[in-house]
Structure formats: structure tokens, C-alpha cells
Amino acid sequence: xxxxxxxxxxxxxxxxxxxxxxxxxxxxxxxxxxxxxxxxxxxxxxxxxxxxxxxxxxxxxxxxxxxxxxxxxxxxxxxxxxxxxxxxxxxxxxxxxxxxxxxxxxxxxxxxxxxxxxxx
Numbered sequence: 001x002x003x004x005x006x007x008x009x010x011x012x013x014x015x016x017x018x019x020x021x022x023x024x025x026x027x028x029x030x031x032x033x034x035x036x037x038x039x040x041x042x043x044x045x046x047x048x049x050x051x052x053x054x055x056x057x058x059x060x061x062x063x064x065x066x067x068x069x070x071x072x073x074x075x076x077x078x079x080x081x082x083x084x085x086x087x088x089x090x091x092x093x094x095x096x097x098x099x100x101x102x103x104x105x106x107x108x109x110x111x112x113x114x115x116x117x118x119x120x
Contacts, residue, residue, distance in 0.1 A: 017041040020052070027055060028096065036061075057089070058082040075112070077105060 006015075008022040016038060023034040035052030041047050044065055051059030062078040083089030083097060 015041065056081050056086045
């Protein structure tokens with residue numbers, strides 16, 4: 001079961017450096033809260049969010065936007081993360097976290113393509 005993510009911060013969110021975004025998520029049946037901060041805002045090239053508190057020991061997520069050949073934009077994500085709990089966290093990472101993150105980003109890719117009316 002993938003994480004169910006709900007944005008708690010009221011819309012519209014004023015995106016920019018210093019923006020705080022609160023989430024509620026259910027991760028394999030465990031309810032969690034998560035807060036991220038936009039620490040770098042460099043449109044149209046990139047932005048970076050980091051976890052202030054939540055399920056990870058470290059979460060650093062860079063969203064890169066690059067011109068695509070023939071027009072359009074390529075979105076690339078670079079995620080650095082670490083789990084708490086030492087060896088138990090490493091086991092959880094191998095057992096399901098990596099797989100869950102891959103599925104979450106694949107879902108986002110499909111949704112962005114769908115919203116833009118493009119094949120994924």
C-alpha cells in the first residue's frame with residue numbers, strides 16, 4: 001500500500017523560499033505528519049524542499065526543469081533521503097521505502113502528463 005498524502009496547508013500556497021507545507025500521510029497503515037520548507041526557489045530552473053519534521057531523518061528534494069529537445073520541459077527529481085532507526089531503517093528501505101518512492105514518482109509523472117494532455 002502506497003502512502004496516502006493530503007496537503008494540510010490551505011490553498012493557495014505562496015510558493016517561494018521559506019514556504020512551509022504541512023501534510024498528513026498514511027504510510028502502510030501508520031498515520032504521520034510531515035512538514036517541508038522550500039529552501040531554494042529559482043524559477044524556471046529549479047526549487048528545493050527539505051523536511052523540517054516527518055518520517056525521514058533526512059529529506060532533500062531538488063526539482064529540476066530543463067528545456068527539452070524539440071520544445072517542452074523535462075522535469076527531473078533528485079531525492080536524497082535517510083531513514084531513522086539505523087539497521088531497522090535500512091531494512092525498511094530495502095523492503096518497501098525505495099519501491100514506494102519509485103511508485104509515488106511514477107504516479108506523479110503519469111498525473112502531470114495527464115494534466116498536460118500528453119502521453120506519459
